[in-house]
Amino acid sequence: MLSLSNVNQVQYLMILCFSFLIFVFNLTFHTGNHLTGLLGTLFFIPLYFCIASVTLLKTVNTEVVLILAEVSLLLFISFGLACRLNHKKVIILRLMAIIFPIGISMLLFSLEVEGYLLYSIGTPLGGALAFLNGILSFKRYKDRRLFRGFMILWMGFVFSLGREMQIFHILMLLFKLLAYLNFYMYFYRKAHQRWVVRVKKAEKDKAELEATVHGQVEKQLFMMQLSNEKLLNASKEDGLTKAYNKGAILEVLEHMIAKKQEPFTILMFDIDHFKKINDTYGHVTGDQCIKAVAQTAINHLRKVDYLGRYGGDEFIIILPGIPVEGAKVVAERLREQVSMACTPRITVSIGIAAYAKDGTTATELISKADQGLYRSKRRGRNAVSHGEI
Structure with a gap:
């Protein structure tokens, strides 16, 4: 019980x-x-x-x-x-x-x-x-x-x-x-x-946090990449004209020679009587003329072309896929546009060199283009010159 x-x-x-x-x-x-x-x-x-x-x-x-x-x-x-x-x-x-x-x-x-x-x-x-x-x-x-x-x-x-x-x-x-x-x-x-x-x-909070962290990391990586690209561009860019600097344009030229990209030509040009412009109007006006010439060249070149400041008022243009005859047409058009676009009125003298006829190295091509440039000077400036022209 x-x-x-x-x-x-x-x-x-x-x-x-x-x-x-x-x-x-x-x-x-x-x-x-x-x-x-x-x-x-x-x-x-x-x-x-x-x-x-x-x-x-x-x-x-x-x-x-x-x-x-x-x-x-x-x-x-x-x-x-x-x-x-x-x-x-x-x-x-x-x-x-x-x-x-x-x-x-x-x-x-x-x-x-x-x-x-x-x-x-x-x-x-x-x-x-x-x-x-x-x-x-x-x-x-x-x-x-x-x-x-x-x-x-x-x-x-x-x-x-x-x-x-x-x-x-x-x-x-x-x-x-x-x-x-x-x-x-x-x-x-x-x-x-x-x-x-x-x-x-x-x-959910963890997923949101991970997404936020992932987004922040991607954003930081993107910003770092962008910063690196800007630094890289800055290292290759001429500060005054935003064209390639001397080292960068020579690097492009040597790269094209190494790849044996035929045909291509280079134009070397400078501003006529540039010292007189500096003495008359001052260096600020001189810099403005250099920028105007560079901008005129950029506006009338193809996207595949390269513009670089070689030094002072001297520039080099690389024209992939264009032989001497085509380069002459581009150079004449550039010469005319510069003479009409800039104030005070300025002109440029241009020399042409073609790969591989005028040289197989960057030094040879630049030397040949430089000879054409001085030939234009001797002809009275505001001219385009090449060994065959």
Whole structure:
């Protein structure tokens, strides 16, 4: 036979263990003002009564302590389910959940209470509160697990009324065990859902951070590449005219010779009487004339052509794929455009050299073009010259 004392001991251990698990679980995972956090805090009440029964309330019947624990828990839960929770109400309920069981235990310690009377009143009251909480949880929060837990607990209270029958004791313990399991699973599921949400948020934040970092890295790499290109261009660019500088234009010329790109020609030209322009108008005007000549050349050359400042007012133009006859046409057009485009009016003298007829090295080609340039000077300037022209 399962005696009443054994039933109380089993029930005591069940309420103690589940209250401890739920309360600690709540402290670990369910902080905040939401319903789950509040309900988990309220399980401090049965936990305290169970501990107090072996310390402070040794003289009080265990049956009385257990019914007080469950009725008090259900009473506070009903307040939590019935109220519209806010920060202030949650704090008040949590404080009351701590103060109330301590106050009741002190009262029981100082007074002699009739156990049978408390059990007779508390059992139907507990059943009514369990049923009410089940209705409130389903009506207000649509939570089937809480509803199922309260309804099973209500059935446990119903069977506990039949104290004289052994089968009712067993059914009462079984239903209460199932009820507390449902309560524990409720907190577990809620914690799992919150954990999944946090993990997904963390993964989203991580992905966004990685995308941001990746974007920043790509941006920095692009800026570094752009900066390197600018530095590279600056190292090859003449500061005044934005044409290739001497080193860069010679590098292009040597590259074309190495690839044996035939035919191609080069034009070497300078400004006629440039020293006189500097002496008459000043070096600022002289620089403006150099820039104007370079810009005129850029405007009338193809994209595949190369313009470089060889030094001072001397320029070199490389014309890929153009033989001497075509180079003569380009040079004459450039000479005419310069004489019309610049103020004060200036002219240029131009010499032509063709690869590989006039030379197979950069030095030979430049020397040959330079000879043509001075031939144009001797002819009276503002002219185009080549050995065959």
